[in-house]
Amino acid sequence: MKNEKLTQDEYDALSEVKRGIKGERVSACVGRNTKRLAGLKLFTIAKNGRISLSPKGEEVLFLRRCVLAMRALAADPAAAPEADVALFLGKKSHITALPEGGFALSDKGREALADIEQLGI
Numbered sequence: 001m002k003n004e005k006l007t008q009d010e011y012d013a014l015s016e017v018k019r020g021i022k023g024e025r026v027s028a029c030v031g032r033n034t035k036r037l038a039g040l041k042l043f044t045i046a047k048n049g050r051i052s053l054s055p056k057g058e059e060v061l062f063l064r065r066c067v068l069a070m071r072a073l074a075a076d077p078a079a080a081p082e083a084d085v086a087l088f089l090g091k092k093s094h095i096t097a098l099p100e101g102g103f104a105l106s107d108k109g110r111e112a113l114a115d116i117e118q119l120g121i
Helices: 008-019 028-039 055-075 083-091 107-119
Strands: 043-045 051-053 095-097 103-105
Touching: 008 028, 008 051, 008 055, 028 043, 051 055, 055 083, 055 103, 055 107, 083 095, 083 103, 103 107
Parallel strands: none
Antiparallel strands: 043 051, 095 103
8 A cells, every 4th residue: 555545534435334334425525635535446336326434444444443442451451452363463463362362462552553653654
């Protein structure tokens, strides 16, 4: 994802589209971000005007959840990531399960988080 930094507003628009748009009109958040997010191929717009999340958009949201979970674990070891995020981060060796329950950031996870912070993501 070269040069595809997203703002919080754009992440909010992605999340809103993932939840599903109710009614005929989109919210202001989705409306002001549609052009850029569709250009990045994170949204798909059907011929009838319906906006849906593309597989790439799903991936971006999932990776965002992973980064937020790693930040939460770095700040508070008692934080509990969601099951799918914990499974993914565990497979990538970014977190390790603790014997008393919960998770801890591994050395690889700390390095990855430092790289993410350096990039400003």
